[in-house]
Amino acid sequence: MKGILGQVKRLxxxxxxxxxxxxxxxxxxxxxxxxxxxxxxxxxxxxxDTLQAHTHLDxxxxxxxxxxxxxxxxxxxxxxxxLKNDKRDIVDKIFMNSDNINCREAFIICxxxxxxxxxxxxxxxxxxxKADFKAEDxxxxxxxxxxxxxxxxxxxxxxxxxxxxxxxxxxxxxVEHILSDTSISTEQVSEIYKSFCSTKPKDAELYELITDIYxxxxxxxxxxxxxxxxxxEIFIRLSDxxxxxxxxxxxxxxxxxxxxxxxxxxxxxNAKDNDSILSEILLKIEESYENRFTLLKKMMEYVDTxxxxxxxxxxxxxxxxxxxxxxxxxxxxxxxxxxxFFRDVLNNYIKNSTDSEExxxxxxxxxxxxxxxxxxxRLLEMACAATEDNYSETASFIQQSINxxxxxxxxxxxxxxxxxxxxxxxxxxxxxxxxxxxxxxxKALANYVLYSEDPLEVKxxxxxxxxxxxxxxxxxSECEVKHLNNTIKCNLFQGxxxxxEDSLAIVQAVVGAMKQAKARLNPSIYVNGKSVKFKKxxxxxxxxxxxxxxxxxxxxxxxSFFF
Numbered sequence: 001m002k003g004i005l006g007q008v009k010r011l012x013x014x015x016x017x018x019x020x021x022x023x024x025x026x027x028x029x030x031x032x033x034x035x036x037x038x039x040x041x042x043x044x045x046x047x048x049d050t051l052q053a054h055t056h057l058d059x060x061x062x063x064x065x066x067x068x069x070x071x072x073x074x075x076x077x078x079x080x081x082x083l084k085n086d087k088r089d090i091v092d093k094i095f096m097n098s099d100n101i102n103c104r105e106a107f108i109i110c111x112x113x114x115x116x117x118x119x120x121x122x123x124x125x126x127x128x129x130k131a132d133f134k135a136e137d138x139x140x141x142x143x144x145x146x147x148x149x150x151x152x153x154x155x156x157x158x159x160x161x162x163x164x165x166x167x168x169x170x171x172x173x174x175v176e177h178i179l180s181d182t183s184i185s186t187e188q189v190s191e192i193y194k195s196f197c198s199t200k201p202k203d204a205e206l207y208e209l210i211t212d213i214y215x216x217x218x219x220x221x222x223x224x225x226x227x228x229x230x231x232x233e234i235f236i237r238l239s240d241x242x243x244x245x246x247x248x249x250x251x252x253x254x255x256x257x258x259x260x261x262x263x264x265x266x267x268x269x270n271a272k273d274n275d276s277i278l279s280e281i282l283l284k285i286e287e288s289y290e291n292r293f294t295l296l297k298k299m300m301e302y303v304d305t306x307x308x309x310x311x312x313x314x315x316x317x318x319x320x321x322x323x324x325x326x327x328x329x330x331x332x333x334x335x336x337x338x339x340x341f342f343r344d345v346l347n348n349y350i351k352n353s354t355d356s357e358e359x360x361x362x363x364x365x366x367x368x369x370x371x372x373x374x375x376x377x378r379l380l381e382m383a384c385a386a387t388e389d390n391y392s393e394t395a396s397f398i399q400q401s402i403n404x405x406x407x408x409x410x411x412x413x414x415x416x417x418x419x420x421x422x423x424x425x426x427x428x429x430x431x432x433x434x435x436x437x438x439x440x441x442x443k444a445l446a447n448y449v450l451y452s453e454d455p456l457e458v459k460x461x462x463x464x465x466x467x468x469x470x471x472x473x474x475x476x477s478e479c480e481v482k483h484l485n486n487t488i489k490c491n492l493f494q495g496x497x498x499x500x501e502d503s504l505a506i507v508q509a510v511v512g513a514m515k516q517a518k519a520r521l522n523p524s525i526y527v528n529g530k531s532v533k534f535k536k537x538x539x540x541x542x543x544x545x546x547x548x549x550x551x552x553x554x555x556x557x558x559x560s561f562f563f
Contacts, residue, residue, distance in 0.1 A: 023059050031063060038068035042078050049081055066093035075101045083113055095123035103131035108140055111158065116150040121157050133167050142169035145177040152181050156188055163195040171196055171209050179221060186224050193228035201234070210236060214246040214264075219256030222246075226263040238264050240273035244280040247295065254291045258298045265302050274303045279310035282318075282328075289324045296331065306332060308341040315363070316348045319355050326362040339371050346374040350382075361393070368397060373404040380412045383429045384419050395428040408435045413469070417444035422451035427458055440469040446479035446492055449510065450499060459502075460509045467517070475519025484544055490525040494534055497521065497552045507548055511556075521556055534558070 034040045041064040048057035066082075066089075069075050075094050079101070082090035094101060095110055107127045114120045141162045145155060155178050162168045174192065178184070201209070210229075213222045229236060243264045247257060261277075269277075278299045285292055311332060321328050346367045353360060368374070379398050386394040402408065413433040417425075418441065425448070449463050467474035475493030482488075483498045490498075493514045500507055524531050538545060538553050545553070553559060 023056065027056075031060070036063075036065070036068075038065050039071050039074060042066070042069045042071075042074050046074075046077055046081060049085075064090075066090045067097055069094070069097065070100050072100055072102055076105065079106065079109060083109070092119060092123060095127060098126040098130045101127075103127045103129075104133060104137070107131045107133075111140065111144050112147075116148075116154050120150075121154055124158065124161065128161050128165055131165070133165050135167075137167040138162070138169050141167055142173045145169060145173050152178065152184060152188070156192060159192065160195045163199055168195075168199055171201065171205060172212075175209070175212060175217075179217070179225075182218075184221065186220065189221055189224040190228050193225055194232065197229065197232035197234055203237075206234065206236065210238065211242055214238075214242045214260065215249070219252045219260075222252075223256060223259045223263070226260065230263065230266055236267045238267040238269060238273075240269065240276040240280075243269070243273070243277050244284075247277065247280055248285055250287065254294050257295060261295070261298055269302070271303070274299070275305075275307050275310070278303055278306055282306075282310060282314050282332075283320075286320060289321055292321065293324075293328065293331075296328065300331065300335065303335065305336045305338075308338075311337070312342065312345050312348075315345055315367070316352055319353070319359075323356065323359050323362075325355065325359055326366050329363065329366055333366075333370055342367075342372050344375075346372045347378050350374060350378050365397060365400075368400045368404060371404050373406040374401050376407060376409040376412055379406065379408070380415055380433070383412075383416055383433060386426065386429060388424075391426045391429060395426070395432060398429070398432045402432065408433060408438075410435070410437050410439045413438040413466075414441045414444040417447050417466075422447055423453060425452055425454070427454060427462075430462065434465070434469075438469050439471075440466045442470065442472075442477040442479060442492075445470045445477055446495065449492060449496060450479065450481065456503075456506050456509060459506055460513060463510055464513055473519055474517035475514030476517075484541055486527050487529075488525055488527055488537075490534070491519065491523060493519040493521055494523070494525055497556075498538075498549055500548060502548075504548065504551075507552065511552060515556075521558065 031041075041060055044060045045057065045064055048054075048060060066075075066078060069078065075097065078090065079094045081087070082094065091114070095106060095114075098106075107124065110120065110123055110127060114123065141158065144158065148155065150158075159168065159174055159178060174196070178192065179189065213225050217225065243261070246252070246260055249257070252260075265274075278296070281292065281295045281299055285295065314332075315329070319325070346364060349367065350360070350364060353363075355363065364374075379401055382394050383398065413430065413435070416430065416433050445463075445466050448466055449459075452459055452462070454462065464474060467477070470477050475491060475496070477492045478489065479492045479495040480487065480489050481495040481499040488495070488498065493511075496507075496510060496514070500510075502510070522534055525534050525537060526532070527537060535558055538549075538558055542550070542559075
């Protein structure tokens with residue numbers, strides 16, 4: 001073929017030499033005889049281009065109208081020529097001559113070779129309308145989207161037309177090459193999804209798309225996409241996993257996440273999924289309290305309750321909301337909760353939580369207010385740790401716990417009296433810990449009787465009551481005191497006489513009660529481990545005895561011969 005073409009070109013060159021390369025009168029007459037036959041002029045255009053006969057080509061082009069070429073094969077060759085030589089006018093006319101071109105082939109050429117413009121869009125419309133597309137032609141659209149530099153408007157137009165002619169590419173390609181454009185508008189997103197929904201997408205494609213919407217797409221785009229899917233009644237099966245992945249996305253505003261939660265609920269998430277999502281917000285989202293609270297409030301609109309494990313985990317182990325924890329719990333307790341499931345939560349909270357002391361107090365009080373009790377041992381710890389500043393608050397909490405059916409253990413009163421400094425005893429706490437079945441040890445009784453600073457009536461009453469709970473004669477229980485640098489083991493009556501610093505009125509009242517109970521002052525005592533008669537000990541140290549001790553000894557005839 002190349003040889004023939006070369007031979008023809010040489011013959012043409014000789015002809016030009018004879019005619020001086022110009023347009024002769026005979027040649028002009030010949031062209032006039034064609035009578036505007038565009039096919040004939042089209043053939044000449046291709047011939048003169050091949051021969052590089054520029055003078056003749058330019059002359060013929062002035063006579064050629066590409067709009068009226070009727071040969072499809074000639075139009076195909078002319079289209080290649082026009083694109084190669086940037087003859088836009090010829091290209092446009094050939095594309096618009098859709099009845100006389102192979103529209104499928106022309107579509108591919110226009111799609112990939114025509115520079116982006118409104119004219120390109122106009123050309124594509126009639127071509128696509130008459131093209132005999134094949135099922136696999138969606139690949140051409142997909143390839144176009146991957147490689148094109150066309151504007152967003154043109155790409156959207158091509159996609160929507162492709163949907164109309166059932167050659168739409170996979171939605172993932174549209175997402176990647178159209179919807180990812182940061183300049184895309186809400187209206188354009190809506191247009192795309194209206195077209196997509198008309199394709200009746202399969203479940204697998206839809207699931208992949210929804211996953212990407214919730215986990216990757218920008219907020220406003222994602223909201224619009226979901227709205228269009230719902231508007232077009234596309235059945236969407238959402239899982240809690242997808243929604244939870246969206247909830248933790250910090251690239252989304254809280255407003256967008258709230259809207260996407262609403263869209264998810266329109267897809268009819270089940271109760272288990274909703275509980276899982278609520279738990280995710282409560283335990284996993286580490287953002288500002290305002291964001292967390294907004295999401296929690298929205299999610300609580302769709303649940304009746306929350307799992308025991310999740311709420312317990314938040315109460316005991318989470319400090320994410322700091323001093324706002326009480327506010328969050330106030331909201332959560334508005335749900336339909338079975339409080340019996342949280343029987344141990346207050347114990348565990350007080351024992352294990354890393355919340356600040358102020359938060360602990362507020363949360364513990366809140367839990368107590370909602371009927372959650374704390375065990376007796378925990379109440380004892382609180383009572384022992386109470387200070388002058390908070391003992392009233394502690395007493396109130398213990399009382400509320402008792403009202404919530406906490407049973408005070410029999411040993412609590414005794415433990416309190418043994419562990420707390422008598423100077424820090426609080427009668428209100430003692431009263432709460434003193435239950436009918438309390439048992440008081442010798443040490444506890446001695447601590448109270450010997451060192452308590454309660455006023456007369458209170459001390460006398462408590463001493464008698466505690467003695468009854470000690471189950472020994474008041475004054476006969478064992479005690480140990482320090483006296484004149486000696487360690488003395490004796491009964492409570494003897495210890496009180498030797499070491500009491502109470503006022504005379506209190507001493508007389510307490511001693512009187514011990515004597516009335518038949519307590520004895522004369523048994524032997526142990527001084528630094530050695531047995532000694534009580535009378536002998538006080539007689540030998542008479543000059544060093546305190547005035548109260550001396551008075552009590554004389555009053556009880558300790559120094560007499562018959563003692």
